[in-house]
Amino acid sequence: MATSNKVVDVHTHMYPPAYVRILESRDEIPLIRRFAGAKDPRYIILPSEASADEINDTVTTKDTANLPGRPVTTHYSSVAQKIHFMDTHKIDISVISLANPWLDFVAADEAAATAQTVNGDFSSMCAAHPGRLFFFATLPLTAPPAALLEAVAHVKTLPYCRGVILGTTGLGKGLDDPELLPVLTALAANELPVFLHPHYGLPSEVWGPRAADEYGHVLPLALGFPMETTIAVARMYLAGVFDAVPGLRMLLAHSGGTLPFLAGRIESCIVHDGHLVRAGKVGPQRRTIWQVLREQIYLDAVIYSEVGLQAAVAASGADRLMFGTDHPFFPPLNSDEQGVWESMTWNLEAAKKALGDGSKETAAVMGGNAVRILKLYGDS
């Protein structure tokens, strides 16, 4: 198999016009708000980021340096800006996706139409730069079951679609919900990989009384997100979802959350669990979590350190890791946003240190794997 030397970013988000309009019209988080005196509108994603007072009174705060959320710069919705980011960092191809919380908050009767509009926007963005942009589609998870299955079939027909992005809630009860199985089965049948991305983190009380005032957003973002991903996949594994849908392929954000590091402990806890052993769930036919990692799971390489990346490679194989930046999140705070972002340099450095500068493995992680696995070629 030919190895591509292309650099591919599989974890990079866009907010298409249709989605921005929804967020601007909302009165509850997630939403986009303009604050007096601030250059850019602010995007507030997580309930912990702002109080109701801060959202609804747009003039009380004069301290524009301490507005809630993050500025919605052109990095969020401008395709030209995405291409500029890619050119600046020598990224050949980006597989763009809507960011959290997707359409989780959309009413059941609006979800299918909204998803279709948003996915249409994504398809158009890719068409404007053929060969440089592909996308993961968004599913209307709150829609009635039949509409949801129709949406799976629909996104498969969209030019440049190479899979779907999912959060961890599924239909509301998590990814181990039996009612989600038909959706996962349909995704597998359509050869649509699932990019699993966190949003809800952990209940806020785990961060303690000082977090809200003193620790910024570090704890929910740095720990809550990867822990959420880990829990979601472990629940799927224990529920037998990977066995029930053997064609399912999942790309896990942030190098699997913490799954590569905890896989050994998960295995130990399973074989030493009296309930599972007595229930006959720990027999010789069981595929270990290690096997599932190497057979049905891909990991992105958004881990910011060779320490974590080396563990991710050891768990899933260098042929299953795919580079990403998480753009437009985590812009540089002390340098020009039009210049170099650490999310690029840290993750590139991690790959070089873990796998060797100029090595075949580094080339695979930086793009070759994504080209092969996601079929990033052809003219649509």
Next chain:
Amino acid sequence: MATSNKVVDVHTHMYPPAYVRILESRDEIPLIRRFAGAKDPRYIILPSEASADEINDTVTTKDTANLPGRPVTTHYSSVAQKIHFMDTHKIDISVISLANPWLDFVAADEAAATAQTVNGDFSSMCAAHPGRLFFFATLPLTAPPAALLEAVAHVKTLPYCRGVILGTTGLGKGLDDPELLPVLTALAANELPVFLHPHYGLPSEVWGPRAADEYGHVLPLALGFPMETTIAVARMYLAGVFDAVPGLRMLLAHSGGTLPFLAGRIESCIVHDGHLVRAGKVGPQRRTIWQVLREQIYLDAVIYSEVGLQAAVAASGADRLMFGTDHPFFPPLNSDEQGVWESMTWNLEAAKKALGDGSKETAAVMGGNAVRILKLYGDS
């Protein structure tokens, strides 16, 4: 410095007689209960392990295979059994400690006396096997401040005491609570390392509706415990505790929870956090989490896989990892409890695979580091 070839288990628990009596007398979890028809009493540690009905009606269940909790075998409280376990697995020295939840539930006016009795029991157990057993003492965290500080000074005088074991709650508000600083300062001044061990895990809703019936105890034990440890240490780090108490030394259970894997993401989230940057907390004087890992933190090697262990070594250095078994937890379910336990073999194999069979680094992790760091010599 001479390298020891001794094998040392730094993560191994004992339930001394005084503590067993307390657990047997309790009506709420944690407690020890006898069930009709069952050979051994059962130890129920976590609220998720049993309902009030199961605890208080000792005759309703006839299915002794599905009793709540775990059997309290001689592995829990017999020193002879601990020595047998050590001999079976060629462990030269064990640094024993009380297991979770320690004295977290003891009333304020009883805590100091209870701790003194429990620590006295530990000291006596060690004295019965001089040179083979040392211990981490238990602090009366619910006691009034002065009594708690007295307890720190007291345990320092106990023969065979080589540090203290702590959970993540501190005085009730976590380890980033400013009111805990005098205790941590006293521990540092007395050169008593802290063995940090989880107990409370995560709020049970994160495991989803199927966990209680279908997944045994895998999720809270395999994921909840290490995530709890990670969160506790990240909160301490963000609160500046390691800078405020530079003499503090902490040994983290389960190879730091997930800290080695997530350290890169923690660093990225810190330098990209607008609130922290504006608050002046991300200046050049800041010690990174990587530096703290190499300067004030030790990790045990209870990780059950070379994948995780390699990351732990890369994060903290092979000179700061210490082997452990978590005995008497996770007994073999399909072989004789008097024989070989996987907690030994898996963690030993992990060290050999990550660091080389017969290498100096493996010898250091298997015991040399513990002998040096915890001063496991002398006749008391």
